[in-house]
């Protein structure tokens with residue numbers, strides 16, 4: 001049976017995904033089960049989508065209720081679930097962000113942000129960061145650094161300028177008169193869980209203000225509590241002009257959003273950007289329940305305390321195992337950088353009952369749900385101990 005599902009996917013999916021040899025059929029909280037009933041602690045969680053835990057009860061209830069009432073409603077009609085969600089989301093967004101465009105993924109959120117920046121400023125260039133990741137649709141890919149994602153599709157549009165993440169002097173040099181916006185991840189996720197130097201994000205904000213350039217903060221991976229605050233940019237007291245969200249926004253259902261200020265939003269005219277599924281009632285109902293779960297069920301607090309515990313424990317691994325080059329992270333976004341390729345260790349972790357993922361060739365990334373418990377962290381750490389003690393340098 002296991003082979004059948006794997007064989008079917010391998011035969012019929014366009015082969016663009018790096019596959020792990022597990023067939024997941026059920027999930028609850030920070031655990032998933034495979035087709036043979038084996039249990040895993042899930043530190044991938046749908047690449048961050050199951051932020052509030054697999055099958056979070058609030059989300060399940062909201063989806064059940066909504067799907068019996070209305071599933072599809074285009075944004076050209078008004079809808080109760082969408083209106084309620086917008087009100088709630090705007091009430092927790094960084095100051096000044098009062099308008100939201102609803103879409104279906106992170107890359108789509110970035111696409112919308114690009115258009116908004118162009119329309120609001122009348123300029124075209126966007127400054128992005130080396131090692132930054134913003135998605136793989138053509139506009140988002142243009143802002144994504146890694147050559148391995150870009151090279152097959154060159155020439156890409158030429159509206160991007162890359163600067164080193166963390167280097168404000170280079171940023172300043174890049175801010176010529178034709179720049180519409182700077183796009184930045186508060187912590188680089190796909191790039192290796194890179195926390196910027198203290199003060200960098202604030203300096204980016206200042207430079208944007210000096211030059212009248214918009215600041216787009218990409219919170220697709222870091223948003224909704226992943227780093228212990230609702231928005232990662234809060235750690236550095238930075239308020240974006242445009243903010244991209246997706247991944248965990250709707251408890252695992254496909255959804256994305258871009259928030260912006262009134263003056264930026266109202267430069268967009270009717271018809272200039274729309275999407276059939278954007279603002280879908282089912283996704284909105286799930287997203288409302290997701291926010292409630294994060295803010296009312298103690299998930300932010302758990303993310304901070306259990307995240308701290310996990311970080312301390314993986315830092316101990318750095319002291320004990322030579323093969324570990326670094327352990328870092330914030331909240332429940334963490335990484336273990338090895339001195340070797342992580343492919344084999346990741347496969348061994350699966351055998352030990354833990355799912356984790358790549359962040360480049362040498363970084364193991366952990367994106368568990370906010371509800372992960374200390375006991376589950378202990379399971380992850382003892383699995384890591386067994387795996388690391390078998391890795392040859």
Ligand SMILES: Cc1ncc(COP(=O)(O)O)c(C=O)c1O
Pocket residue numbers: 105106107108110133134135136185189190218219220221246247
């Ligand atoms: C910071 C960031 N932006 C954008 C994206 C793209 O999101 P999606 O895969 O939903 O298109 C990702 C996905 O990993 C991301 O981490």
